[in-house]
Amino acid sequence: MKADLVIKNARVVDHDGEFFGGVAVTNGCIVLTGTNDALPDAARVIDAEGRVLMPGVIDPHCHLGVNYPYDEDMRSETAAAASGGVTTVLLYIRNKSGPYVPFYKERRAVGEANSLIDFGFHFGIQREEHIHEIPDIVRETGVRSFKCYFGYEPDNPIGIVPATDGWVYATMRHLKQIPGGVISVHCENTGIATWLKDEMKATGRQDLGVYSESRPAFCEEETIKRMIFLAERTGCPLHLVHTSVGQGPVLAAEARGRGIDVTVETCPHYLTRTCYDPDLDMKAKISPPLRDRGELEGLWRGVLDGSVYSLGTDHVPFVPKKGEDIWKEVPGVVSFPWELSLLLHFGVHQRGLSLSRLVQLNAYHPARRFGMWPRKGSLQAGADADLVLVDLDEERTVHHTGHGHCIYEGWTLKGWPVLTVSRGDVIYENGVVTESYGRGRCIIRPD
Numbered sequence: 001m002k003a004d005l006v007i008k009n010a011r012v013v014d015h016d017g018e019f020f021g022g023v024a025v026t027n028g029c030i031v032l033t034g035t036n037d038a039l040p041d042a043a044r045v046i047d048a049e050g051r052v053l054m055p056g057v058i059d060p061h062c063h064l065g066v067n068y069p070y071d072e073d074m075r076s077e078t079a080a081a082a083s084g085g086v087t088t089v090l091l092y093i094r095n096k097s098g099p100y101v102p103f104y105k106e107r108r109a110v111g112e113a114n115s116l117i118d119f120g121f122h123f124g125i126q127r128e129e130h131i132h133e134i135p136d137i138v139r140e141t142g143v144r145s146f147k148c149y150f151g152y153e154p155d156n157p158i159g160i161v162p163a164t165d166g167w168v169y170a171t172m173r174h175l176k177q178i179p180g181g182v183i184s185v186h187c188e189n190t191g192i193a194t195w196l197k198d199e200m201k202a203t204g205r206q207d208l209g210v211y212s213e214s215r216p217a218f219c220e221e222e223t224i225k226r227m228i229f230l231a232e233r234t235g236c237p238l239h240l241v242h243t244s245v246g247q248g249p250v251l252a253a254e255a256r257g258r259g260i261d262v263t264v265e266t267c268p269h270y271l272t273r274t275c276y277d278p279d280l281d282m283k284a285k286i287s288p289p290l291r292d293r294g295e296l297e298g299l300w301r302g303v304l305d306g307s308v309y310s311l312g313t314d315h316v317p318f319v320p321k322k323g324e325d326i327w328k329e330v331p332g333v334v335s336f337p338w339e340l341s342l343l344l345h346f347g348v349h350q351r352g353l354s355l356s357r358l359v360q361l362n363a364y365h366p367a368r369r370f371g372m373w374p375r376k377g378s379l380q381a382g383a384d385a386d387l388v389l390v391d392l393d394e395e396r397t398v399h400h401t402g403h404g405h406c407i408y409e410g411w412t413l414k415g416w417p418v419l420t421v422s423r424g425d426v427i428y429e430n431g432v433v434t435e436s437y438g439r440g441r442c443i444i445r446p447d
Helices: 070-083 100-114 128-132 134-141 165-176 190-201 208-213 217-234 247-257 268-272 293-305 336-351 355-369
Strands: 002-014 017-026 029-034 041-047 052-055 057-062 086-093 118-124 145-149 182-186 238-240 262-266 387-397 412-422 425-429
Touching: 002 029, 002 355, 002 387, 017 355, 052 355, 057 336, 057 355, 070 086, 070 100, 070 336, 070 412, 070 425, 086 100, 086 336, 086 412, 100 118, 100 134, 128 134, 128 165, 134 165, 145 165, 165 182, 165 217, 182 217, 190 208, 190 217, 217 238, 217 247, 247 262, 247 293, 262 293, 268 293, 268 336, 293 336, 293 355, 336 355, 336 387, 336 412
Parallel strands: 002 041, 002 052, 057 086, 086 118, 118 145, 145 182, 182 238, 238 262
Antiparallel strands: 002 017, 017 029, 052 387, 387 412, 412 425
């Protein structure tokens, strides 16, 4: 047997362990994972020179086509993702104006015409009709993941329609009946945050901290508890997205101990930045907000003890932020190119995070939660050959030249992806994106 691609002499790391050897790839899929002497000849052989070979990063949380045209985002941002070792992204998308089935067909077609890497969707509940349409949506699109948003006042700057408890409860009852169905929830108490915002606006402050203080940690904790309560009553799997509070993983672990299917996602920015960092201003506004050092350390405890289930960037490329009014500023930053390096630097090197645990967080668990396993997030034979080769010792400085706001500019990080493979194609090598746009596939499809 002669393979298309072999990567050898690697420290091969999967979610459950590691060994020294490599992988062989044919027709876009892994055909063999083993020691060097077990690997076949190939049309191209890459010597990893002892560097780390892992499943490609799955980023299950991003927003594309929000500010820039969707087709443009699918080109520029999936290229940025590839440079960071990301091989699959899942977009949280919203359609306030109508149903999701035609919306899915349009977004899938445009995405496949422009994306460099594979992608899929979660749908946001933005109209009551969306809830009633869930069975049809699942049948016609294959999408089984739906999101409800709290924490957004009616006049929020990005136009999100906030959920009610009734919407959540009704959505959960539908998804409980659907194999693989899961509800994602943005957890912040909308009423309390709106009230405190009015109080904080009266102070005249415009620093980043005032935004965080207007929606304190207990607003998120309260809504997490409420969503867990509803998940327990309905039996619906619950995914807590972009968790920013240290009690989030604790509450979820307690709930899992009672048999409730609840998982926690956090983001690199909540693990690396606080709202009181002196170099950050209102342009670092994120929703939920950056917190203080205590919440950051609480999230790291969850990452290290297993109570944080997965990572997502919440990557959203807005046009340049104005920096004029903290209350009108749009919330969101970009992270695709640095997600993996941030976790290698601050997790693996500084906190002793194991590489297998990192694979769980950024590949294996997202694939399991959203129905992509074992095709994605795996090194086993038959899986898509989505791979990232990492140099743990390489140091680079972050320089952002693309769309969106970066909060890591000038940071020197240790540990970087040097090669990215998507379905057997080398798409990033020697600092350059090497494949053509339009090769990405929508992996969430009708059955």
